[in-house]
Amino acid sequence: MNFKAVITIFITLSCAICCNKKKGQAEKEPKIKIQPTVEKSEAAAEIIKLNLSELLSSLFTESKPSILSNLNEWTKIAERIKGSINEYQKLKISIYGIRYDKEVIHVKARVELKVQTQTKKHIGIIAHFDSAWEEQDDGSFEILSIGKPEKLTLNESPQLWFANQTNQILGSEPVFQNHLSKGLDHWLLRIESIHGIDAFINNGVALGDFNGDGLDDLYICQPGGLPNRLLMHSADGTLVSSNVTGSDYLDHTSSALFVDIDNDGDQDLCLATPSGIVLLENDRGEKLMLRGTLQTDDVDCHSLTATDYDLDGNLDLFITFALGSLSATNESSFQFDDARDGGSNQLFKGNGKWSFSEVTDLTGLSTSNDRHSLAASWHDFDLDGDPDLYIANDYGFNQLFRNDIDNGKRSFKEIAELVGVQDRGAGMSVSWGDYNRDGLPDVYVGNMYSNAGNRITNMPDYLSESTNALKKNYRRFAKGNTLLVQNKKGSFQDFGPNVSMGRWAWSSIFADINNDGWEDLLVANGYISGPVQDDL
């Protein structure tokens, strides 16, 4: 059933607590207690969602049920999308709140409508609304009332802002046809898991000008058993596989960077793999030569970033880890809202000539270095001339390390709480910008938004035996992305809910997409669309 997966995970959250309490009783496996009200209300939410979809689909048509046509605001919406082309009509209902009040079920939902008119105009409407329902004896639900559409967002454009040109750029490339056009679920059935491929694996992408022709090329990382691909940007804009040797690593590669490690004017390549950071020197844009592998303490690598933290002219590398060596053992102290059993992130200081020193401890970055770190980004947030480090951690608090000089030595100090950027949650992505052009850097953090999570964690009996503070933490996990605004130097504030709903967000970044000088936000999202479409 659809809702089972969702329930499962939010029950997991409550289970994580009881498991922590039961430390040392490994042989007694926790029994899942699904509270009947959660299961019942989730089942109701699923059916009511279908009913609402059907009801609001009538907005596209001439005949509307009186419950809608009686409300002027819904009629206005219907007017806007009147006469649109059937095949482009899209409607999506998300239920993010459900509350039982005796016999009446109060539902909070959001509707997204998308149409294209006969005149090829694109219209998108988002609205929030309340509705009330009653369960019938036969298990069906009848609507009692529907509220006005509120918090209306209306978009109109003579054309779409972006055109999917993947086929034009890549369609005739065999590497795309045979390999990259197929997703993880295809390869999971074909590559032995022992090579380092699994259903939850994440692999990144890097852009950089590998052959120095002025055009960015693309490197796409792959799970274990599939080769990473270096694809070259040709003069006509298409992307073609290269004759460059030494780029096609088969190890799981979470992240890659094009950077000029040896400062010789061309882009070298660094790869984050379970075996360490693979350092590859660019040899005249023709081949890549292995210059060494920086050994890491953990294997569940995620983000790889480059900076020059000590301003000596040599690039340094920072790698993050989610799981650590303790994570899967009974020594672990995994706690859903404050996990401290993660891997150890590591900083490698560049000494030039392909030599690196591990300086995590030396620079103070080993403070609280036990979280599940999925992303990191360097930025001089205090404008004092050296790069500081923000780390987005899953299951808990994020970290901001300020780059200081202490007795003539570089040293990082963790100040996330001090400046207000802890953003406790499921941190998955970091991007810095200055969205309000006040000259002070702001940071956008990718998190998880979940309708089901919002429904379940806001139910009255969710974690009924736990403290309010804990409930709040868990709710926070379903809240979504956070824009942390630097209002005055060294002090950040949460921008609020308008930029939160990025769904199950991964890369969430600043970019000015319409050249108006103001940085917009792009969010790539979606967790797992498996071959079985059984989620909500």
Add this chain to the structure above:
Amino acid sequence: MPLGNAGIGPGLGNSNPANQLQRMVRSGSSFSGNESHVVFLNEKGENFKDISSITGLDYDDDGRSVCMSDWDRDGDLDVWISNRNGPQIRYFRNDSPNLNKSIIFSLVGKTCNRDAIGARAVLRSKGSLSQMRTITAGSGFLSQSTKALHFGMDSNDKGMELTIHWPGSEIQKVNNVRPGHYIIEQGSEPKTLKIKSSFKTNPTPKIEPVDRTLLAQVLPIKSIFSLTNNDLKTPILLSMTRNDCEQCNYQKKAWEKNPPKGLTIKILNSEKLSKNNPELLELFQLTYDHFYEVISRQIPTPVSFLVSTKGNLRAIYRGVIDQNTLSEDLLRIEEGKLDLRNLSLPFGGIWASKSNPTARPLNFVEDLLDAGKLPAAESYIASEKNTLIQDEVFPMLLERLNALKKERRP
């Protein structure tokens, strides 16, 4: 949040919810899937508006990385998004209506690092607020965008001024900047970026990879499919078919007409087995699942197992088997030292890790026990005792088996 990691923690066994969730995903379920990407438009720094519906970026992919670059050199930022599902990468050309012009700077460090990573540039113009951009390497989630700094121009000011804060505190001012893409070497005047050469390549011919795995792991299997020494005088191919499967029928006819030499073929039918011998059908699926990170997913049929004369499972074929591939594989499977790791993969490449994966029959017995296949596990242990006994945790496996047997007894 990769929930794949959520199952960790003390005292969590197979029945804990997070592990259940992992099992669901491995068996093909969706979780917060089919979600469309989101774009928030910055409304002059005061608010953000969800404009996803008119951007054309709102695909229902499982997106991961987002990388920006002015790919087509028309002055606006185009987007690359990578996905968990296929296609693994999409390119979106920026066609935004009513665009302003832009200025793009590529910076080259002289005294600082050559990529000028960490350099901050501030663009000031009369009549609008300043803009600030910094060169980063790695941001978002597992993403690296272009290093070129992009400024949209919301001003017609002809006297715009760029201030570059190079890493290491050197400050450089550039006056009267105009729309275009420039390259600035530390301390020098901007030059218009020239595209030096056009990259060309000889198109590589399209080669369909053969849909089979010549297994990296050599796993003894004869007891599972009750193969006797007599059966194993030649290699044997166990081919699972379905009734309503065109490829299965095609394959069957091709073999009848032209039987492959040097091996025995045994055709199984999943419908028949589910009636007569469901245990064997389940063991077939379980064997498939053992090698891959999947559980009980529908395998493309026909699917065939090639077993060597030593009784080891050596190759798994999906779909119609090409005769040439089969002949080549027959030569390979009985050989000794081969680069099994690389032979097992659909595409070639280099490994950073040195360790070569090998089969661990004990894990296979664990799979049998997890699935409650006690008799099959017992006969496997009996058949492969010499190998299993070398595994240091073998005594614990026997303990688990005995415990399970006790549970079974009424």
